[in-house]
Amino acid sequence: MLQPPPAQPGMREDEVDTPALLIDLDRFEANLDLMAASIVGTGVKIRPHAKTHKCAVIAHRQIARGAVGQCVQKVGEAEALAWGGVPDILVSNEVVGASKLARLAALAGITRIAVCADDPGNVAAIEAAARDAGRRIDVLVEIDVGGGRCGVAPGSDAVALAQAIAASKYLRFGGLQAYHGRAQHMRTPELREAAIAQTVEDTRRTVEMLRQQGLACDIVGGAGTGTFNLEAHSGVFNELQAGSYCFMDADYGRNLDAAGQPVTTFAHSLFVLATVMSAPRPGIAVVDAGLKALATDAGMPLVWQRPDMKVVSLSDEHGKIEFASETASPKLGEKLRLVPGHCDPTVDRYDWYVGVRKGRVECLWPIVARGFNH
């Protein structure tokens, strides 16, 4: 079953049932506008990552502001977005297994689809799926540009794989996937700049080697919310894959700028609304949002605009908050906005966004790819 929507348009925010996933629409729209403005004149396009939002409504709002399409990590996410009318989808990840590849090839009938590969055997499997479906599929070569996760080595290994793709009559070489995930959360600009300088160098060298073999890269894609400005001005990348910029989270809030201050380019726009369900002792409040409502892989949530309050622990369905005794203690039933530690896996726990503006619910948007991690 799906969760019933926790709100109706027109309600006051404090009437929303909890826990609920709120989008502050003014802040959210400002984030989308700012990203669109940031890349004007660079010649680089944004292909936002839908693993953050998992929502066709948001994808279309990004595309309306100039995004070239969407990235996803999973075939299930690609299906949910394609069924929601998104016209251009890159699976920025490897897809392994005949049934998944058959689903991917089927999607090529209703949307432009591309996928990444880092293994010759996998390229052969993608080719078989494309042949069986009678579709031609774009395949990008993923190179490991410092993340130490998936991807072949930059340089000759990448060229060899690209040649295997280009030699297939059912596939088309689509370019390079060159994402450095770890760099997004490096705390100082010096660390981020050093990491992406190497990423850019590895990518530039590989693009040039491909060019010498007659292989052009339609897409040279990568970058996230933490480093997108660096890739945007690299002269090599032509697509940015930032996702979190639309929402932000507590973890991104810990990235620092050159002055040692938190980077505030984008604003927190995503919140988990929670209710105080128990206030048994002075200095303690327990809210109805716990491990099932909030991802903790990047630490505890923050209490929005209440620096005097600290979430000290979460259990399955409880969040325990401590606050200085001199502050106004929250009342039983009071609602608090929490800033998730990590936005992507928090979103994946909910079926609905509740869009709020000026204290009122304006819209409900379904998170159509919630759980579509297959």
Place this chain on the structure above:
Amino acid sequence: MLQPPPAQPGMREDEVDTPALLIDLDRFEANLDLMAASIVGTGVKIRPHAKTHKCAVIAHRQIARGAVGQCVQKVGEAEALAWGGVPDILVSNEVVGASKLARLAALAGITRIAVCADDPGNVAAIEAAARDAGRRIDVLVEIDVGGGRCGVAPGSDAVALAQAIAASKYLRFGGLQAYHGRAQHMRTPELREAAIAQTVEDTRRTVEMLRQQGLACDIVGGAGTGTFNLEAHSGVFNELQAGSYCFMDADYGRNLDAAGQPVTTFAHSLFVLATVMSAPRPGIAVVDAGLKALATDAGMPLVWQRPDMKVVSLSDEHGKIEFASETASPKLGEKLRLVPGHCDPTVDRYDWYVGVRKGRVECLWPIVARGFNH
């Protein structure tokens, strides 16, 4: 949308689409049988906690083995189970807010329902909901027996709240909720025994004070998988609320017995099946299960029966596994069973259990309360 089922009955386990949530049925049934056998002769009943499994099918299988009903933490979970025919449900938690309480009172028309309270104002709100619905609701007083979370202090505070409940014509005093959550994961038997000795003493004293005021406790409930034997033999508790025993997880696997060995009373029966999606370098494999497929609040998952393999990091959709170079490296497409660090929030990410026995899929069970955390 719901996730489509990742399997069909009759498939081989290695044909199941991934990531998928597997129940090893032989181990699971042995766990249910063992719990039923463990409490024979104690006079104590088991009311398993459905926040672990969120599944009406499992609830009915526990009830068929003598469970008196189910515990839940949320009204949404109570709804999902009541709609699935579960006849006796205790919300072992506070419920705050008029709309939630109206939903709770409505459920009393189709199932036996009880709820906990730790605040006089909340008792008045439950009373108003019961009156409006024309239903009588059982209310238990939650006492803080060491968890430091919700609950009034044992003793006179609890008696005063029980008297307020008993004085209402729309409510019925149902007993005490006395759960010590932190004690479940204390690593040594000495620590667990000391914690629960205090819990039992606080509870015994409160039960006696209530008795002196003419208030009998139908339910004296608490205990979890880590300590249930202690409460079962306390002479005070009459209902056990263990949940994780049916599945177990990596965290419970770190509890030790008197000999300093891991407690192996119950068997791991819950697994996330994952596929190797990239094997780019010797000693490294990347699987298609990450932060959205596995809860990490209690640490990384384990690779089942592969002590030579270690999950070193998870990102949204990737799990990175390192293994000693001398071991057989997993092949691209190979499927691995992972033992979740924490079962409850892992289950809440999935719409389906895939029940397997002797390498074949035997059944698909819907996780009807997935996401029903409201």
